[in-house]
Amino acid sequence: xxxxxxSSDIKNLRERxxxxxxxxxxxxxxxxxxxxxxxxxxxxxxxxSLKLFSVLKGWSSPSxxxxxxxxxxxx
Numbered sequence: 001x002x003x004x005x006x007s008s009d010i011k012n013l014r015e016r017x018x019x020x021x022x023x024x025x026x027x028x029x030x031x032x033x034x035x036x037x038x039x040x041x042x043x044x045x046x047x048x049s050l051k052l053f054s055v056l057k058g059w060s061s062p063s064x065x066x067x068x069x070x071x072x073x074x075x
Contacts, residue, residue: 007039008039009053010053011039013053013056014039017066021035021036056069
C-alpha cells in the first residue's frame with residue numbers, strides 16, 4: 001500500500017483528482033482551511049487520516065477514486 005509521507009502527497013492526490021481545496025474539503029467533510037494547512041505542512045494528520053490518505057493514494061484511477069469518494073460521501 002502506498003503511504004502518505006509528506007504534505008505534498010496530499011496536494012498531489014487532490015490535484016490528481018482535479019479538485020480544488022474547497023471541493024476536496026467538502027468531499028472529506030473538513031474545512032477548506034484544514035486542507036490548505038495539511039498541504040503546507042502546518043497541520044499534522046491524525047492516525048485515521050493517514051490511513052485514509054494512504055488508501056486513496058493507492059487507487060490508480062482518478063476517475064474511479066472520484067466515483068468511490070462521491071458515492072461514500074452520499075451515504
